[in-house]
Amino acid sequence: MDAQPRWLDPEQKAAWDSFIRMQEKLIGRLSRRVQADSGMSAADYIVLVSLTERGNGRMRFLDLAKLVEWEKSRMSHQVTRMAKRGLVAREECPDDGRGAFIVATPAGYRAIEEAAPLHVEHVRHLFIDALTTNQLRTLGRISQRVLDHMEKQPD
Amino acid sequence: MDAQPRWLDPEQKAAWDSFIRMQEKLIGRLSRRVQADSGMSAADYIVLVSLTERGNGRMRFLDLAKLVEWEKSRMSHQVTRMAKRGLVAREECPDDGRGAFIVATPAGYRAIEEAAPLHVEHVRHLFIDALTTNQLRTLGRISQRVLDHMEKQPD
DNA sequence: GTTCGGTAGATGAGCTCTCAACGATTTCGT
DNA sequence: ACGAAATCGTTGAGAGCTCATCTACCGAAC
Secondary structure (H helix, E strand, O other): OOOOOOOOOHHHHHHHHHHHHHHHHHHHHHHHHHHHHHOOOHHHHHHHHHHHHHOOOEEEHHHHHHHHOOOHHHHHHHHHHHHHOOOEEEEEOOOOOOOEEEEEOHHHHHHHHHHHHHHHHHHHHHOHHHOOHHHHHHHHHHHHHHHHHHHOOOO | OOOOOOOOOHHHHHHHHHHHHHHHHHHHHHHHHHHHHHOOOHHHHHHHHHHHHHOOOEEEHHHHHHHHOOOHHHHHHHHHHHHHOOOEEEEEOOOOOOOEEEEEOHHHHHHHHHHHHHHHHHHHHHOHHHOOHHHHHHHHHHHHHHHHHHHOOOO
16 A cells, blocks of 8 residues: 655755755766866766776776776767777777777876866865865765665665 | 865865765666656656646746756756657746746646655665764755855856 | 847757667586 | 576667757847
């Protein structure tokens, strides 16, 4: 049966709404700014950061996809586009005939090194500066907690 | 000059990363679930909610766009698609020859009334249930603070 | 009443994402 | 060794978003 949905109480709803609005506005602004000052999309940016920071410029396709938590299809299209613009390249994997490496090109390194400082500044201005040290720490903990909670669920 | 970017310290970076990952994963899952169990995208959902909850099923085009903080172009395309599927309709505005009303159709009402309880359940399972009452309250306050901070900036 | 700037909204091109299907290889069971 | 199943990654179609541009209308100034 369960005909009565358990609606959120007003405080829960207010918190959820604030969170959603904040998050949308923040992400929206940040990606518009990154796009504006580096010509890269937020997706380009995160791919290059992951590749250079965590993989030393070279990573297996699916590892990269898992790292940023994208579907492989999305990553594949993204890599195709970035390869077309010369930011990354595909390389064959000797160990596994199906596999591929994604490699950051010199142009890719240049792009990310140029974009990163501006990106950090935007993160500061939009987000970090709005909060006290304690609030930021708290938000980090809460985020991690939601993340852990989701890990336990399928999907 | 300013050749040295002010990088985030490790704690700030960790908090930012957690927040970003959490937010992406959460939004991703939620919209996939809404899509899966109602056939509506998150965008459809929020448009219908805004329209029915705040406008009594009928709102001026730009008011709706402002309410959800979308560009008018996005809203226009969205309304076109939703109109094609019969969820909303456009109506002329007698007072202003340029203007238009967006109206939720009966099918739109049915769709939102069917989707809303499921939506709430997903929000609970993914998010609310992960946090204590206090944490949720805190997150709400922090979100509002970031929001207020952004309001003060252009863009 | 005409002209001029501003506002309401639509539209088209191009890029990005999702979903489902596919080809190619590897791995596993027997 | 051989067929089945799983894994790696690509592709195409269709939906969605952004940006620039466009038309139609309003309101005020002259």
